[in-house]
Amino acid sequence: MITGTAMAVLTGLLLSGCSSSGGPPSTSTTTPAGTPLPAQPDPRGLLAARVAVAKDQRYVAAYTLTVQGKAPRSVLVSIASDRTWRVDIQGGALGGTADVAIASRPEGQYQCQINPSGSCVKVAAAGKKLPAAIDPRVQYVFVSWLDVLLDRQIPLSVAPAEPLAGTSAPCFAVEPGVTAIAPPIDPGTFCYNDNGILTAARLPFGQLMLTGEVVAAPATISLPGPVADGAPLGTSAPPPPPPAASGVPSGAASAKPVG
Template sequence: MTTGTALAAVTGLLLTACGGGAPVDAPSDPATGVPAQPDPRGMLAARVAVAKDQRYVAAYTLVVQGKAPRSVLVTVAKDRTWRVDIQGGALGGTADVAIANRPEGVYQCAINPPTGCVRVGATNKKLPVSIDPRLQYVFIAWLDVLLDRQVPLAVSPAEPLAGTSAPCFAVEPGVTAVQPPIDAGVFCYNDKGILAAARIPLGQLMLTGEPAPAPDTITLPGPVVTVPPLGTSAPPPPKPSSSSPSAAPSISRSR
């Protein structure tokens, strides 16, 4: 089944009566007889359901206000392993990292400078805040959140983000959530179930070009090592050396 057909099928299921097999007309307002507007959350869920089934390699640009654009490369492999390479994803934007998820765990891999991969958690688990770039959730964990009707979310249609014609939806976590399972933002998915654009607190993501076919599995960009993972914050400035020369003594004029 093609992705376009899958999207149509999922959308049809959302409009099917619980006990019947044929689509039914959208409910009408009893007072006016005018068909009710489609449910934005259901429309978004239909596209996210297709996104869950996609396997691909896709390049994005991340635009953060006041900073140079950064590149993001997302790989979702055929075996459901995944990897997200983030330019400037660590040390306050000065180091490039990849977050990779394999059956044996989640790894943070330093790409530039290359220092290897560190296992930082169990498979598909959140990372400690101090080392978490968070961008990987947009493509992986948040899909389940958007599909779960038990999660309190306010969803409404949004104006298309610049550079995309894909339908966009504004998502706001419920105010009762102590720790929101998703960041507030605007998410735009095309008919193939690929994230075309998103605006989140971290910045604005934009798909660049057509996604490429997925590999069978993801590979780590370096050997597994036992070193501390890189933090997301900028490192503190180096302390002055105690051996730094003192002020030059004054030279007295001889008589």
Template sequence: MRSRRAGVSAITVTTGTALAVVTGLLLTACGGGAPVDPPSVPATGAPAQPDPRGMLAARVAVAKDQRYVAAYTLVVQGKAPRSVLVTVATDRTWRVDVQGGALGGTADVAIANRSEGIYQCQINPASGCVRVAAANKKLPAAIDPRLQYVFTAWLDVLLDRQVPLAVAPADPLAGTSAPCFAVEPGVTAVQPPIDAGVFCYNDRGILVAARIPLGLLTLTGEPAPAPETISLPGPVVAGAPLGTSAPPPPKPSSSSPSAAPSISRSR
């Protein structure tokens, strides 16, 4: 009898334990246990807006790696179109020929950057090149046509996130299908790091159009392969560079006209 009761007690204990386990599972399923966090659902907010400055910087980064010879037309309001020839050589030397770039539009000049310095060269007819600044530096304002910065120093400005710039998408210029961006310097200074304007680059990093204070610059053909290095259009000479302003009108002669001979009347 004692053995039979022990067996019944064991069965009772085992059955009670099983019921307790089942009851705990049911309570958990019905929410009686610890709360279970619902699975996380990814946020479905509006897609991030494109960053115009980042889009422009991506094209400018490609532009910095390009080497080419490209012809442009510069249209200045009220004046005849001028030709601009840009050469960025394989060795990173560069030259920008500007028709009417000096003496108020009456003289053609080339600005050439080599390792030993920057030269201003008068062309058509060539009359020599004058060293006007150290390599990769700005020119004195009085002799600076400023067009060369579009293809050189301003690329670094557009890439530098530390420079405060306002960049926004802009309507295409001159019928180009390349994306265009309006750029406004964010600092007020006598000489801002870049002129305000609209710049349009194609997928290969070639500037196809730009509207800057100097006028509207437009690519006029397919760029040609770059030379190994740039050449100067004339010999290096000593002398004064040409200014961008028109020369003053010639002063009248200081010598006074000779007095008319007096005529005496005879009586």
């Protein structure tokens, strides 16, 4: 026999295990009041962590540069142990018809003609931007833009991005602040692997893709030719040559014979 007291206890247990609608017991949990939610990952911090590793790397790496409407071009990046650097850019001058290297040494930055090898012209002080008329811009991805991506004082918008085709490394979309008169970086997508190596980037001047193995860096960068006075090659295509003279005086074809 169940006493009245026992019946009351049993009834309470049954009621406590059921919802008001007669459904199964609730298994949901709630965050106690005042407990902060877990912090969401900061995309800019995640990118900066990879860029910090990239800045410490010394290597030689080959890339393919794809520009819409043009055949792919090769780019060879050399970041030496002593922090000198050189970026060889196929089709980097004269509208894609001339190959050049942009190299930086303590005494300055140089543009050198390559394939066939030519002379080198000093075009800027070390660490400075090149004049726009001769600037292929590719080199900034591997040198000065690393400092921009690391500097929290520079207004940048950073968001996770879908991996670019050909890479499985994390990618980040970067936009410079709208208030910047002269943006310190081009807008684009940057992808870095765990070793801090850029595996891909999509930028206004084209898309870079790492090709082949990354190899050890040289001790220092050597220029591919002698330093000489002269004008550097511009990035714009040279003007077309004037039309060849026909050798027939104007109006001679319509002249009537005498007699």
